[in-house]
Amino acid sequence: MVETARLAVAGGATVVQLRDKQADTNAMIECGLALKSALAGTGVPLIVNDDVEAAIAISAEGLHVGQGDLGVTEVRRQIPAGMILGLSVGTVELAQAVDPQLVDYVGVGPVFATRTKLDHKTPIGFDGLARIARAVPVPTVAIGGLKEGHAAQVLAAGADGLAVVSAICGTTDPQAAARKLAIEIREASR
Ligand code: TZP
Numbered sequence: 608m609v610e611t612a613r614l615a616v617a618g619g620a621t622v623v624q625l626r627d628k629q630a631d632t633n634a635m636i637e638c639g640l641a642l643k644s645a646l647a648g649t650g651v652p653l654i655v656n657d658d659v660e661a662a663i664a665i666s667a668e669g670l671h672v673g674q675g676d677l678g679v680t681e682v683r684r685q686i687p688a689g690m691i692l693g694l695s696v697g698t699v700e701l702a703q704a705v706d707p708q709l710v711d712y713v714g715v716g717p718v719f720a721t722r723t724k725l726d727h728k729t730p731i732g733f734d735g736l737a738r739i740a741r742a743v744p745v746p747t748v749a750i751g752g753l754k755e756g757h758a759a760q761v762l763a764a765g766a767d768g769l770a771v772v773s774a775i776c777g778t779t780d781p782q783a784a785a786r787k788l789a790i791e792i793r794e795a796s797r
């Protein structure tokens with residue numbers, strides 16, 4: 608896991624999220640500390656998914672929560688000042704409800720169906736992404752079934768970035784996969 612993250616960053620990934628729905632807090636802390644030292648000096652922030660206690664214990668740069676987790680008002684109260692707080696949003700209604708005083712960025716998806724998250728909601732496609740991105744008052748990161756070839760459409764829909772699991776972690780060469788995506792994003796942003 609740590610080696611995959613290291614290679615992804617070497618290829619051009621600009622953020623790493625630690626996400627393991629099965630892990631308990633101790634396991635999240637153990638993995639998080641290992642990731643933290645692997646990322647030291649790279650300038651790439653580590654965002655911990657769901658686990659407030661682990662994010663604090665690791666001194667992670669950020670925490671990401673879903674709609675089913677503790678509300679962002681309460682989470683913001685619990686985390687240190689300056690910690691990045693991300694929230695998952697899948698509808699325009701939820702997008703309009705995002706408070707930019709509390710939330711730093713929003714993850715929008717799933718754009719496409721994915722086997723990485725088996726309980727995901729109905730995919731929103733690039734049209735749904737565009738509607739939600741327009742309604743969100745903070746930067747947006749698209750997620751869900753995204754891979755090489757999608758960056759231009761993701762950015763054209765108004766998202767600021769894309770997050771992938773299988774397109775990097777599910778390949779035999781995570782560095783090359785990240786590099787291709789990074790180049791694609793750079794070219795699409797021109
Ligand atoms: N949230 C919405 S889709 C998803 C998460 C965590 C999984 C994305 O994984 P992949 O492999 O990039 O489709």
Ligand code: MG
Nearest residue numbers: 657672673676
């Ligand atoms: Mg969650």
